[in-house]
Amino acid sequence: MNVLGGKVVLVAGGAGLLGAGLCRGIVQYGGVVCIADCNEKGARALQEQIAREFGATSADWAWIDITSKAAINSCLEKVRATHGRLDAVVNAAYPRTASWGKAFLDVEYDDFCENINMQLGGAFLLSQQAAAMFIRQGYGNIIQMASIQGIMAPRFDTYEGTSMTTPVAYAVLKAGLIHLARYMAKYFKGRNIRVNTISPGGILDNQPESFLKKYEAYASSKGMLDPKDIAGALVFLLSDASSFVNGQNIVVDDGFSL
Numbered sequence: 290m291n292v293l294g295g296k297v298v299l300v301a302g303g304a305g306l307l308g309a310g311l312c313r314g315i316v317q318y319g320g321v322v323c324i325a326d327c328n329e330k331g332a333r334a335l336q337e338q339i340a341r342e343f344g345a346t347s348a349d350w351a352w353i354d355i356t357s358k359a360a361i362n363s364c365l366e367k368v369r370a371t372h373g374r375l376d377a378v379v380n381a382a383y384p385r386t387a388s389w390g391k392a393f394l395d396v397e398y399d400d401f402c403e404n405i406n407m408q409l410g411g412a413f414l415l416s417q418q419a420a421a422m423f424i425r426q427g428y429g430n431i432i433q434m435a436s437i438q439g440i441m442a443p444r445f446d447t448y449e450g451t452s453m454t455t456p457v458a459y460a461v462l463k464a465g466l467i468h469l470a471r472y473m474a475k476y477f478k479g480r481n482i483r484v485n486t487i488s489p490g491g492i493l494d495n496q497p498e499s500f501l502k503k504y505e506a507y508a509s510s511k512g513m514l515d516p517k518d519i520a521g522a523l524v525f526l527l528s529d530a531s532s533f534v535n536g537q538n539i540v541v542d543d544g545f546s547l
Contacts, residue, residue: 291319292528297372299323299364301355301415302382304331307434307492310516311381311523313339316347318524323368325353326382355382355411361418369422377430377527378419380412393457401458409462409469416473420482428481432526433470434519435486435538437546439463447503453496463488467538474536483535485526489519490542509544 298315302308303324309331315322316339326332332350339348351367354360368375384407388400416431423429436459443455466486473484491504493513505512522539525531540546 290317292524292530293318293320294529296320296376296527297323297368297374298377298379298527299325299351299368299375300379300381301325301353302380302434303350304328304335305381305383306494307383307489307516307519308381309335311379311434311520312348313342314517314520314524315527316343317520318528320524320527321346321372322348323364323371324348324350325364326350327352327354353382355380355415356384356407358414358418361415365418365422369426374426375419375422375429377432378415379432379434379523379527380415381434382408382411382415384408384411389458390454390456392454396457404456404458405462405465408458409465412462412466413469416469416484420473420477423482424477424480429483430527431470431473431482431484432523433466433484433486435466435470435488436463437488437490437540437542439465439467440488440538440540441546444504444507447500447507449503450499451497453500470538471536483526483531485531485534485536486538487519487522487526488538488540488542490514490540490545492516492519504545507545508542509547511543512545514541514543 303312304326312322324332351364353364438460470484470486491513
């Protein structure tokens with residue numbers, strides 16, 4: 290299980306639903322993870338869980354706000370100072386406004402812009418500052434968590450009879466993340482910095498049964514996924530087995546987007 294060989298990985302949004310699963314996967318496969326989040330309580334709780342299961346030195350935590358350059362650099366420097374290096378940065382952060390989730394015609398312009406700025410703008414800022422550190426270090430690996438909503442139009446029929454939808458800002462920013470990775474992969478040619486994305490399908494999180502059944506009808510076998518189902522793709526991109534995978538988007542969705 291020592292696929293990662295002690296690689297040091299910072300996961301922004303590491304205390305979230307998906308982020309926590311990714312953090313556990315990193316440690317399970319031999320990595321050391323920094324749970325970077327603005328939710329101190331959640332990050333500390335996850336750190337304690339991982340310590341009990343995998344060992345006391347497998348995880349630490351740091352506060353981060355991906356919309357703040359100072360906060361990002363403080364977090365990056367803390368990891369580097371603690372471990373002597375930082376091998377990879379994974380962005381699973383999911384900041385959003387209180388009105389997140391409204392239907393297309395109900396979204397206010399200012400709210401749309403704020404969500405794009407926080408999520409896509411924050412991803413840019415985190416990637417930019419991580420890349421600057423990696424240039425000084427001589428190598429690095431950046432992975433953005435995108436979504437199948439960034440590669441296809443939503444299947445709106447799955448939401449019928451529920452209050453759910455795919456927020457327009459979500460679809461736009463996830464598509465943006467995929468191209469941001471391509472841009473950066475090309476821009477940093479020759480710098481020994483890789484940038485890729487993973488596009489998960491839906492993650493199970495107490496959605497209504499009617500939605501789950503409609504969603505599953507489009508999938509190959511399981512339907513909605515668990516966070517641990519995404520960890521394998523992440524571990525591959527973090528490992529030396531993917532040394533020449535750059536600027537790519539890996540879809541993990543049980544065939545939903547076919």
